[in-house]
Amino acid sequence: MNAQEHSEARDAATGVAGPASRQRRHGLLLGVGLAAAATGAGLAWWRFSPRNEDAQALAQFWSSSFESPQGEPLAMAAFRGRPLLLNFWATWCPPCVQELPRLNAFHAAHQAQGWQVLGLAIDQLASVRSFLQRTPLGFPQALPGAAGLALxxxxxxxxxxxxxxxxxxxxxxxxxxxxxxxxSVDLQQWRAAL
Known part of the structure; x- marks a missing residue:
């Protein structure tokens, strides 16, 4: 029996892990740890990243019509055929309210080149009307109602x-x-994407 075999036999008999056994265990634990980390990272990416649109949801969007704050129907199909920036927002959402002037400026600067901007407010009609009186926007708005969150x-x-x-x-x-x-950087990149 050589020295390593003797050491492993003694470690097995006493229940104490020797260098070779510890090395294997560390390698195994490292492999299990890396696999768990990779699985966790993949799960987090899947859970928190925006999903690919479902073809049915996309078809439903283009066939929908929503009411404008003035009470007129606004057909989504009318926006097809040119680039469209669709923004879901609400009056009670501070980042939404903060970005609306930026979207309004984007619309004003690029509508002559065929760009469209559309706001869909996930909110109450009275709140949206009041907000738009205080902060007029040059691009169309509509209220999808209960279907808004599903959309x-x-x-x-x-x-x-x-x-x-x-x-x-x-x-x-x-x-x-x-x-x-x-x-503003996002808007520049999105404009360059088309």
Whole structure:
């Protein structure tokens, strides 16, 4: 019996782990730890990243019509064929309110090049009307009502957080989306994407 075999036999008999046994155990624990970390990271990415849109939700969006704050129907199909920046917001949402002037400026600067901006307020009609009187916006607004949160989730925001923005190509397909406030840099990058 060589020295290593003798050491391993003694360790087995006494229940004490020797260097070779410890090395194997450390390697095994390291492998298990890395696998757990990779699984956790993958699960977190899957849970917190915006989902790919469901074809049914996309078709439902384009076939929908929502009421404007003035009480007129606004058909989503009318926005197809040109780039569309869709923004879900609410009057009670501080980041939503903060980004609206930025979206309004983007609309004013790029509408001549065919860009469209549409706001869908997940809010009460009276609150939206009051807000728009204090802060007029140059781009169209509509209120999707109870279907609004289902639409938000269907377009790739499973948690339903606001603000939520989606960039549609002229074909009607989603190109970009963001949960949270859009920055000026985001808007420049989205404009360059089309």
């Amino acid at each position: 938000v989730r269907g377009l790739g925001n499973p948690g339903g957080g606001l603000p939520f923005s989606v960039l549609f190509a002229p074909s009607g397909q989603i190109v970009e989306r963001k949960i949270g406030e859009l920055s």
